[in-house]
Amino acid sequence: xxxxLPAIVLIGHGMVGQxxxxxxxxxxxxxxxxxxxxxxxxxxxxxxxxxxSYFSGSSPEDLALVPAxxxxxxxxxxxxxxxAERIDREARTVTSRSxxxxxxxxxxxxxxxxxxxxxxxxxxxxxxFVYRTVEDLLAIEAYARGRTxxxxxxxxxxGLEAAGALKGLGLSTHVVEFAPRLMPxxxxxxxxxALLRTIETMGLSVHTGVGxxxxxxxxxxxxxxxxxxxxxxxxxxxxxxxxGVRPRDQLARDCGLDVGERGGIxxxxxxxxSDPRVYAVGECAQAVDGRVYGLVAPGYEMAETAADDLLGxxxxxxxxxxxxxxxxxxxxxxxxxxxxxxxxGSLDVVWSDSRSGIYKKLVMSAEGVLLGxxxxxxxxxxxxxxxxxxxxxxxAPEQLVLPAGLGPATRLGPSALPDTAVIxxxxxxxxxxxxxxxxxxxVKKCTKAGTGCGGCLKVIGQLLPPAADxxxxxxxxxxxxxxxxxxxxxxxxxxxxxxxxxxxxxxRGGEGCEVCKPAVGSIIxxxxxxxxASGYVLDGEQAALQDTNDHFLANLQRNxxxxxxxxxxxxxxxxxxxxxxxxxxxxxxxxxxITGGQRIDLFGARVDQLPAIWARLVExxxxxxxxxxxxxxTVKSCVGQTWCRYGVQDSVRMAIGLELRYRGLRAPHKLxxxxxxxxxxxxxxxxxxxxxxxxxxxxxxxVGGNGGAVPRHADLLAQDLSDxxxxxxxxxxxxxxxxxxxxxxxxxxxxxRLEGGLDHLRDVVVHDSLGLCAExxxxxxxxxxxxxxxxxxxxxxxxxxxxxxSFVNAPGAPDPTxxxxxxxxxxxxxxxxxxxGGPVR
Numbered sequence: 001x002x003x004x005l006p007a008i009v010l011i012g013h014g015m016v017g018q019x020x021x022x023x024x025x026x027x028x029x030x031x032x033x034x035x036x037x038x039x040x041x042x043x044x045x046x047x048x049x050x051x052x053s054y055f056s057g058s059s060p061e062d063l064a065l066v067p068a069x070x071x072x073x074x075x076x077x078x079x080x081x082x083x084a085e086r087i088d089r090e091a092r093t094v095t096s097r098s099x100x101x102x103x104x105x106x107x108x109x110x111x112x113x114x115x116x117x118x119x120x121x122x123x124x125x126x127x128x129f130v131y132r133t134v135e136d137l138l139a140i141e142a143y144a145r146g147r148t149x150x151x152x153x154x155x156x157x158x159g160l161e162a163a164g165a166l167k168g169l170g171l172s173t174h175v176v177e178f179a180p181r182l183m184p185x186x187x188x189x190x191x192x193x194a195l196l197r198t199i200e201t202m203g204l205s206v207h208t209g210v211g212x213x214x215x216x217x218x219x220x221x222x223x224x225x226x227x228x229x230x231x232x233x234x235x236x237x238x239x240x241x242x243x244g245v246r247p248r249d250q251l252a253r254d255c256g257l258d259v260g261e262r263g264g265i266x267x268x269x270x271x272x273x274s275d276p277r278v279y280a281v282g283e284c285a286q287a288v289d290g291r292v293y294g295l296v297a298p299g300y301e302m303a304e305t306a307a308d309d310l311l312g313x314x315x316x317x318x319x320x321x322x323x324x325x326x327x328x329x330x331x332x333x334x335x336x337x338x339x340x341x342x343x344x345g346s347l348d349v350v351w352s353d354s355r356s357g358i359y360k361k362l363v364m365s366a367e368g369v370l371l372g373x374x375x376x377x378x379x380x381x382x383x384x385x386x387x388x389x390x391x392x393x394x395x396a397p398e399q400l401v402l403p404a405g406l407g408p409a410t411r412l413g414p415s416a417l418p419d420t421a422v423i424x425x426x427x428x429x430x431x432x433x434x435x436x437x438x439x440x441x442x443v444k445k446c447t448k449a450g451t452g453c454g455g456c457l458k459v460i461g462q463l464l465p466p467a468a469d470x471x472x473x474x475x476x477x478x479x480x481x482x483x484x485x486x487x488x489x490x491x492x493x494x495x496x497x498x499x500x501x502x503x504x505x506x507x508r509g510g511e512g513c514e515v516c517k518p519a520v521g522s523i524i525x526x527x528x529x530x531x532x533a534s535g536y537v538l539d540g541e542q543a544a545l546q547d548t549n550d551h552f553l554a555n556l557q558r559n560x561x562x563x564x565x566x567x568x569x570x571x572x573x574x575x576x577x578x579x580x581x582x583x584x585x586x587x588x589x590x591x592x593x594i595t596g597g598q599r600i601d602l603f604g605a606r607v608d609q610l611p612a613i614w615a616r617l618v619e620x621x622x623x624x625x626x627x628x629x630x631x632x633x634t635v636k637s638c639v640g641q642t643w644c645r646y647g648v649q650d651s652v653r654m655a656i657g658l659e660l661r662y663r664g665l666r667a668p669h670k671l672x673x674x675x676x677x678x679x680x681x682x683x684x685x686x687x688x689x690x691x692x693x694x695x696x697x698x699x700x701x702x703v704g705g706n707g708g709a710v711p712r713h714a715d716l717l718a719q720d721l722s723d724x725x726x727x728x729x730x731x732x733x734x735x736x737x738x739x740x741x742x743x744x745x746x747x748x749x750x751x752x753r754l755e756g757g758l759d760h761l762r763d764v765v766v767h768d769s770l771g772l773c774a775e776x777x778x779x780x781x782x783x784x785x786x787x788x789x790x791x792x793x794x795x796x797x798x799x800x801x802x803x804x805x806s807f808v809n810a811p812g813a814p815d816p817t818x819x820x821x822x823x824x825x826x827x828x829x830x831x832x833x834x835x836x837g838g839p840v841r
Contacts, residue, residue, distance in 0.1 A: 005034040008310075009094050009102050011084045011251065012110035013037050016282035016299035018045035018065050020108060021076060023307035030074035036102050037076060038094065040083035041133060044071075049296055049452070051137065052161040055168045060134045087255040089275055106277055106310060109252060109265060110303070113245035113283040113294065118153065122215030127223030128239045131162040143238060144169040150238040151175075151226055153212050155182040159242035160328040163204055166240065167329075170823055173204050174234050176226070178211045178243075186324060186335040190352060191359050191374040198331050198357035198377060207234075215239055247284045247292050260286040269316035270309040271302050279306040289319040296452065297321070297426045321425055323389075325375075325382045331357070332379035337372025337389040338363050346371055351401040353377075356687070356711055360401040368392045378403070378711050383459035384414060387421030387431070403713045414462045423459055426452025434463050472743060473515035475499060475507035480668065480743045484523050493533035495520050518550075519743045522630055525666035526738050529782035536793050537629075537666075538800060552607055552804065553790055555628045559829035560818045562610060564590070564602040565627035566617050567663060570637045570655035570675075571598030580620040588613055591826045597634035597672070599625055604827055606814050611804050614791045623789035626664060630744075632671045635659035636684070640677030640694070647677035649694030654723070655683075658692070658730065664787050665734065668741040668750075672707075686714045689747040690730055695719065699726045703733055703761070704751035712748040715758045718766055731780040732765035732773050739776075 008024070010017055017037065024030050046063040054060065071078055079096065086095040087107065094102045115130035117123050129140050131152075144150065150166040152159050155177030166173040175182070181192025182199070196206055207228065216225040216233070226234045247264040258266040258274040264286030271279050282299035286292050293299065298320035308315040323336035341348060341363040349362045358377035362385070365371055370388050375381065381400060393400060417423075419432035429449035437443045443460055444450050450457045471477040476499075478486065483498070492498050498520060500508045512520070521537065528535040537550055554562035566581070581600050585592045590613075591603040605613055627633060635658045638644065640651030655675040665671070674683040675692040685691025687707035693700045697720040705714025718729055741750040754760060763769040765776070794800045806815035820827035 005032060006105040007103055008033050008035045008106045008108065009104035010035065010037045010108045010110060011094065012112055012282075012284075013039035013041070013045045013078065013080075014110060014112050014282070015045060015048055015065060015296050016112070016303050017108075017110035019300045020110060020281060020303035020307060021070075021074070023304045024310075025070075025074050027307055027311055027313075029307065029311060030076065033106075035074070035076045036104075037078045038082055038084045038096050038100075038102070039078060039080050041135070042081045043134065044078065044080065046134060048132075051134070052165055054134070054137050055141075055165045063134070084251060087251055087278075089255050089257075089278070092277065104277075107279070108306060109273075109278065109280040109284055110282050111248040111251060111284040114248050115241060116244045116246050117241045118212060118243055120212050120214050122217055122223070123241070125215050125217045125223050125239075126221050127237060128215060128241065131158055131165075131240050131242045132245075137165070140165065140238070140240065141169060144171060147237040148172060149174075149236045150240065151234055151236040152240045152242055153226075154242035154244065155179070155206065155208065156185065156242065156244065157183065157324075157326060157328065159240075160199070162240045162242045163199075164329040166238070167202070167204060170828060171238065174226075174236060175199075175204060175206045176210060176212055176228065176234075177206070177208045180209045182206065182208065183328075183333065186339065187333065187374050187376060188340055188361065190350065190361060191333075191335075191376040194352065194354065194357050194359035194376045195328075195331060195333065197354060199329055201357075202329060204329075207232075245283065245294060247286070249284055252280065252284075260290070260292070264292040267302075269305075269318050271306040271317055272309065279309075281306050287317060287319060291319065293320055293322075295320070295322065295324060297428070300426060300452070301428055321386075321422070323386050323425060325379055331377060332375065334375040334379035334382040334386075335373070336382065336386040337370070339372045339374050341371070343371055349397040349401060351398075351403070353403075356707070358403070358711060362397050362401060364397055368397075370397070380458075383423070383456055384417070386425070387417045387423065391418070403711070414459050423463070424449035424452065424456040426456075429456075431463060434460055438465060440464065471504075472519060473513050475503050475510070475512050475516045477504055478502065480519055480523070481740045483520065484527075484739055487520075487523050487531060488527055491531045493524065493528075493531050495524070515743070519668075521550075522666045522668065526783075527779070529786040530779055535664075535786055535788060536790060538790075538794070538803070550629055552610060553624065553628055553794065554605065554607075554610055557603060557829070559820075559831055560815060561603065561829070562605045562607060563627065564605050564610070564613050564617070565599055565625040566622035567625040567659070568599045568634075569659040569663075570635055570652050572637075572652055572656060577620060577622065580617065580622075584613055584616050587616075589820070589827060591828065598636050599627075599634060601627070604820060604829075606806065606818055608805055608812075608814055611795060611801050615795055618789070618792050618795060623663075624791045626790075629666065630669050631664060631666050632659070632662045632673070634672060635662075636672075636674035636688075638675075638677050638682035640675075644677060646680055647694070648696050649677055649699065651675040651677035651683065651692075651694060654692060654699070654726075658727070661727065661784055662730075662734065664790070665738075665783055667734070667738050669744055669746045671734070671747070687711065688714060690714075690733060692726065698722055701726060701729055701733075704748050704758070706746055706748035712752075715751065717758070717762060728777065729765060732776045733761070735776040735779050736761070736765055736772070 045065040047065055082096045082098045084094045085097050092104050115132050130136055150171040151174040152163045153176050155175050163173050163175045182195050211229040213227040213229055218224045223237055223239055225236055249259050249263055249265045252265040253259055260266055265273055265280040265284055267273055267280050267285045269288045271281055273280050281302040283294055302317050305315045305317040325334035345366050347364050351360045360375050362373040363371040370393050373385055417431050421431045423429055423431050423434050427448040429447045433447050434443055437446055450460055470479055472480055486502055499512055524533050525537055557563055585602050593601045595601055635655040637651045637655035641647035641649055671689045673690050674685040674688045676683040676685045677694045685693050686702050687705045691702040691705055691714050699721045700719040701717045702714035703717045706712045737747055805811040807813050819830040821830045
């Protein structure tokens, strides 16, 4: 008779529980053990780290962590919605809520944690929620419908994510944090202040240094407000408690396992509890150093330690790095090492830019050793700085915090890291392990680096060798810059000519791919006059090359509607044109929003409404703002010398001139610009692809700036320029960028990648070191001379108008799925809400 396999019972199927199962599978233990999993939630393990992405379009299925077929392949028995309720250590059995009794030889507790809800009056009222599971999110989303305000108790990591979710649901949102600053565990006072300023500009109301006294309710028992410890009160219809978590250790307590004084199942260095047959991993466990770790990376390491110990392998977990990097409400926040400078004699090196919401602090020892740091607003250097902790950096610390363009050029890259540096803290993967691989898929498969929070992906990409094939895609063996030269010199006006004449042999005669079609479409559009192509992007073959937005000359929005963005050069507009925009928005029921680019966006247009909307706008003198294309968006301006007592030049006149000159210019990525009338810089020109600042003697030109996800101060290219000199340099700069940049590469990234950087760029476009300037100026002159407004062209051609329908077979029928509901005297998308308790697939 065959001996039964030893039984492993895993209680809990969260991220750490799933990692434990994967560790067993990787070590071959699933073939030698019978494994049963008891899970409280109605769905298998999912990615809690990215839980909030549900509110930006990810589905619960997108968050799933269990590969298809994994459980069946390894013979793992998973019971959903049936949590363990009792452990009998003497009989070695676990009894579940349904009454199922499961025997074990080895028991693993991965029960995680539960949200702490302060014991305040009204905490259980209708409208109070916690923020921990997919079911919590579904419940919050359902309750928020029709309500206008919400509050989050807790300003830590999860609290700010919850606040972002409420704001995304259209609620006026408050954040209440008892500590004197946001994220008090991760960031210091300076970092908290920078974070606070940025978050408040997003429209959130933050209350720090106060606690929640009570949740107020109405006669129906629903939430109506909150009273705070300073005597103030908030009007709110929904409350989310996110005030920390506590280890779920009740099962362990009930069966007599040792627990810590402040909670957490005590384990040794091998993650064994006081009963050697029982392990505990993740947030439910108190590690041998006395800590309960709430981050996923230590949980993964504990899971692997427990799996190794089961198989008799030597491995210990004695503590973990608490470094973390996150994006909260779109703001990068990171801390590492001794972030608060608690070491004796430590010194701080700080860069703070309150205007941009950027704060960087490095904690150094007196001997120059990097001890830790805090990064808020720009955490791009985290992947390099964290592995350098505990060593003397190869460059001066101030060079590590100054933005690009403000200090000496620093070429510190991943190559400066030692082989032992941990690149992926989620899976404890070193630089040596990463560099043993040659591609990102290989890294992910062999080491799991890059499959956790994703914070290490940029550094991994820099460590890997350049692709052996630098081609744009599987259709072309050439880079984008090389394809640009082929199109320009051969005067090729069609994608078909380029693909059949210069594509890979196996791609010739084909249709191209989603990578090369829009890239080549952009190249041909930017060179259209010079190569004899039509400048209209939807003519003939060009139409099939465009992305979704270009296909309808409008930006596709979340619910399938489109936005309409007329150009307002320099941000200057007459009262008559303002009235037209208002009338169009009113007549077509559009949502209106004034943007940071000094334009007015109109949202909610059905595709079949676009021609009628644009007919009204074109008749009033508007033209396309190209918000849908990789082209010039806006040239912002301050009021300048004409109105402002500090202005030294007419910034509005210059901004209008530049925007009208470069409108419609197709480029590898979008282009933004600004003109400030003095050095007070109200137009924020140094955060633009090309920015202009007035001086008493003329204009200073800055290039390569970016105010987006990875902010970068622009570099000063030339100063005290006349009007003509300024325009000539911008012409050269833009055409050289379009000529040499990679696909979807912003000017900021391009300039940092450009060999020789700013000095080389200055040599080329100012000193004409390559003899290209006349050609670059000629190409720009061709663009300016042949510019035509795409929407005006479209409206004149009935054939072009035929594409603007929701259904080809029913041209007059609007899309019935594009619906709206009222909000703040306007409209918003009426998006479907997932139902709670739906079937689990």
